[in-house]
Amino acid sequence: MLSSATQILACLLHSQLSEQVSIVPARLKLTLSSHLVSLQTALSTPTRARLRPTFDSLCELDKIRRCHPKSKLLLRLKPPKEDAQFPLGSKFGALKEEVIPLLRAAQESSLDVIGVEFHVGSGARNPEPYRSAIAAAKQVFDTALTLGLPRMHVLDIGGGFKACTRIFYDLVHTINGALRDFFSGESDLTVIAEPGRFFAETSFTLATNIIGKRVRNDLREYWIDDGAFGSMNCILNSGETLPAPIVVKYWNKHGDLTCNEEEVITYPSTVFGPTCDASDTILRGCQLPELQVHDWLVFPNMGAYRASCGSNFNGFNTSAIPTHLVYSNPTTNI
Numbered sequence: 001m002l003s004s005a006t007q008i009l010a011c012l013l014h015s016q017l018s019e020q021v022s023i024v025p026a027r028l029k030l031t032l033s034s035h036l037v038s039l040q041t042a043l044s045t046p047t048r049a050r051l052r053p054t055f056d057s058l059c060e061l062d063k064i065r066r067c068h069p070k071s072k073l074l075l076r077l078k079p080p081k082e083d084a085q086f087p088l089g090s091k092f093g094a095l096k097e098e099v100i101p102l103l104r105a106a107q108e109s110s111l112d113v114i115g116v117e118f119h120v121g122s123g124a125r126n127p128e129p130y131r132s133a134i135a136a137a138k139q140v141f142d143t144a145l146t147l148g149l150p151r152m153h154v155l156d157i158g159g160g161f162k163a164c165t166r167i168f169y170d171l172v173h174t175i176n177g178a179l180r181d182f183f184s185g186e187s188d189l190t191v192i193a194e195p196g197r198f199f200a201e202t203s204f205t206l207a208t209n210i211i212g213k214r215v216r217n218d219l220r221e222y223w224i225d226d227g228a229f230g231s232m233n234c235i236l237n238s239g240e241t242l243p244a245p246i247v248v249k250y251w252n253k254h255g256d257l258t259c260n261e262e263e264v265i266t267y268p269s270t271v272f273g274p275t276c277d278a279s280d281t282i283l284r285g286c287q288l289p290e291l292q293v294h295d296w297l298v299f300p301n302m303g304a305y306r307a308s309c310g311s312n313f314n315g316f317n318t319s320a321i322p323t324h325l326v327y328s329n330p331t332t333n334i
């Protein structure tokens with residue numbers, strides 16, 4: 001994945017880099033296939049000339065040798081440390097002890113391994129995994145030279161970046177430091193990033209409508225029209241807890257749609273998704289004001305790995321949820 005998105009991140013990184021390490025996004029005219037297990041057809045498409053497959057197994061290497069022997073490869077490394085909302089290391093990336101056998105196999109097959117890729121997990125919570133992965137990548141660069149392979153020149157630091165400014169700038173600071181510490185000797189290094197959630201996360205707000213209600217003593221129970229088999233699948237897939245939503249009352253006493261109206265009295269509340277499955281429970285023990293059918297619960301930052309991971313389960317079609325583009329013009333205040 002190389003897009004303007006990648007370029008923006010690369011520019012942000014570039015803005016803080018030492019002059020020994022230069023990142024020039026405009027030069028990057030290639031298509032990365034970061035899926036470690038590619039379909040044979042994907043490796044055989046007409047656009048494959050620009051394809052840069054990644055690999056972490058002998059099986060994949062053999063497939064690439066048969067289907068796309070002239071490709072330039074990246075070796076995907078399992079990061080030594082992970083601290084992310086969605087770790088990926090249990091599924092992807094070569095172990096340290098697998099690096100030499102994989103590089104030797106590539107060499108014997110005359111395959112061109114041009115660099116290293118890693119992904120520290122999506123939604124990185126702290127910068128250290130990037131530093132240790134960059135250090136490990138440098139060791140692979142050195143190992144390749146020791147084995148007599150051509151000098152590697154691409155370092156792909158994957159994704160994982162959250163849009164939250166403070167965490168992002170911590171990550172950038174650490175990544176730049178690690179690039180300086182470990183790669184300043186590599187004169188023609190190209191650094192690639194593959195940000196996904198960085199761009200998607202905060203771009204979407206999910207507005208759910210209350211479609212049912214039950215009162216049991218103090219407890220308020222609400223049903224909403226989206227849930228764990230739709231845009232909120234993160235609850236089932238990764239045990240994520242969603243933050244308390246913003247409440248929007250359908251009608252307030254003035255007859256307007258209101259947001260965050262001050263409510264003195266709140267009740268312990270449960271919020272269920274619409275399906276027949278009891279695990280489709282969005283919030284428990286959340287303090288909410290008294291709500292009625294047609295009121296709204298609004299969840300910000302729902303753009304990354306949300307609706308795209310939903311299903312049609314129980315007849316609720318996630319892809320049928322309408323998306324509204326909201327545009328505001330700061331000059332007219334509209």
Ligand SMILES: Cc1ncc(COP(=O)(O)O)c(C=O)c1O
Pocket residue numbers: 034035119121122123158159160161194195196197198304
């Ligand atoms: C290989 C690869 N690159 C990039 C991404 C994007 O990651 P993120 O959304 O955490 O930035 C993913 C997400 O799973 C991925 O698997």
